[in-house]
Amino acid sequence: MLGLLAGCAKRETPVDRGTRDRLLHRSLSTDPAELDPHVISGLPEINVVTALFEGLVAEHPETLAPVPGVAERWDVSDDGLTYTFHLRADAKWSTGEPVTAADFVASYRRMLSPDLGADYAAWLHVLRNGAGYHRGAVKDFSEVGVAAADPRTLVLRLEHPAPHVLAQLSHPAWFPVHVRSIEKVGSPHRRGIPWTRPETMVGNGPFVLKRWSRGEILVVEKSPTYWDAANVRLNAIHFRPATGVDTEERAYRAGQLHVTEALPFTKIESWRRERPAELTISPFLDTYFYRLNVTHPALRERKVRRALALAVDRAGLVRDILRGGQAPAGHFVPAMFKDYAPPAGFATDFAAARALIAEAGFPEGKGLPPLEITINNSANHQAIAEYVQATWRHELGIDVRILNMEQSTMMAQRRALNYQILRSDWAADYLDPIAFLEIFTSDSSNNHTAWKNPAYDALIAEARRTADAAARAQLLRQAEALLLEEAPIIPFYSYATVRLVHPSVRGWHPTVLDRHPYKHVWLEPANN
Secondary structure (H helix, E strand, O other): OOOOOOOOOOOOOHHHHHHHHOEEEEEEOOOOOOOOOOOOOOHHHHHHHHHHOOOOEEEOOOOOOEEEOOEEEEEEOOOOOEEEEEEOOOOEOOOOOEOOHHHHHHHHHHHHOOOOOOOOHHHHHHEOOHHHHHHOOOOOHHHOOEEEEEOOEEEEEEOOOOOOHHHHOOOHHHOOOOHHHHHOOOOOOOOOOOOOOOOOOOOOOOEEEEEEEOOOEEEEEEOOOOOOHHHOOOOEEEEEEOOOHHHHHHHHHOOOOOEOOOOOHHHHHHHHHHOHHHEEEEEEEEEEEEEEOOOOHHHOOHHHHHHHHHOOOHHHHHHHHHOOOOEEOOOOOOOOOOOOOOOOOOOOOHHHHHHHHHHOOOHHHOOOOOEEEEEEOOHHHHHHHHHHHHHHHHHHOOOEEEEEEOHHHHHHHHHOOOOOEEEEEEEOOOOOOHHHHHHHOOOOOOOOOOOOOHHHHHHHHHHHOOOOHHHHHHHHHHHHHHHHHHOOEEEEEEEEEEEEEOOOEEOOOOOOOOOOOHHHOEEOOOOO
């Protein structure tokens, strides 16, 4: 929890000391639910786990292009189906043991284990027989396209060419884990094994986990065994989960944070006027939307779902509530890809929405049971939900209630489909429009709506196998148009990151994926 520092303004603050001692204070939007790379899916978790682990490839700090990580180099076959990775001789676990190709094989087997229930397991379906093993049709993991040719040579064989696979490999889904240490705690193929504690966690990243006091602080320190430790300039990072965006902003003013995760909508203008150099607003490949549980009786009806989507004043929401460079969007894929133009999507049309509600058998909302919008604790999410609540009540006559809960609880409810309407956002995991659209295929563990459509699945499958860029973009556009027509989701806007960054923070570059590899971040007194 973020507290406020009392006393004289001239007293040395945590930020002052942190800058001197090379200790970064960063806020998280909420306490991480888990730190297991293979089961996480939220941004707070990814923000921490990427400090503790490293995959075959890493990311360039400015462009996020794939650069060598555990693998010092790689070869790709002419047909694009075989990737051979040559691992560094000095890549080590935090125990000092070498990171080997066999570690990756064991980790990918774990990731594809049906018992683990990994949200990103479908990403590994790109491996030959990966989908079959994950679904239980292939019993022998040796038939899956991953093999250790020797301790320092890992070979991946794909089902089909996938040019984006290198970019995916920097995601936690593809990180190695130290299966031997997990086995000392429990079955590595079962979710919830408590191996991610400071005393038991073994990682291979630039930092190691030293302390995790839930709701208060999570501390990572520079790892002496990391292969590139000589170029890691931070000694430690203190991640502090916020109880709200207002708390973050006050803590930053009090000198407790170098970096906030967000900023209250109501404070953006004052920072623009008073301290604009510390206000950082940049485009972010992330869409804010509501998931609809299509198994819920009222939401099984497509006309009801479409009515809700049409009865959202996105332009008004961005103009009057958000005020931070966001772009209203009735489509799901942000209009930020040069080779992809999303379909028009939902326009605000209250008359059409009322007509659809009436056609569904609920004229002026009569007979429609109350609907619940589930959000995680945040003043910003609350403001958006109240805006939508008021609009749907006024325009459609619908009784709408807002259910507020902790992030970890909300994520569990999402996995169990125990909600009606769910506050969501989706940030691209790599620079490709399919990174948005693939999550709503029938076999995606990130779908969380119960919506399934064979035609949609076929379009995504064909796009994955299509090399021609124009033809591929057209397939993806058709898929997105179908998704919006069926309306298991309601898009609101394309994000911008709006946060405060202290002048002493260096190497923190604006990136469209809002990722900032910590090994490239350092602290320097602002007057230097």
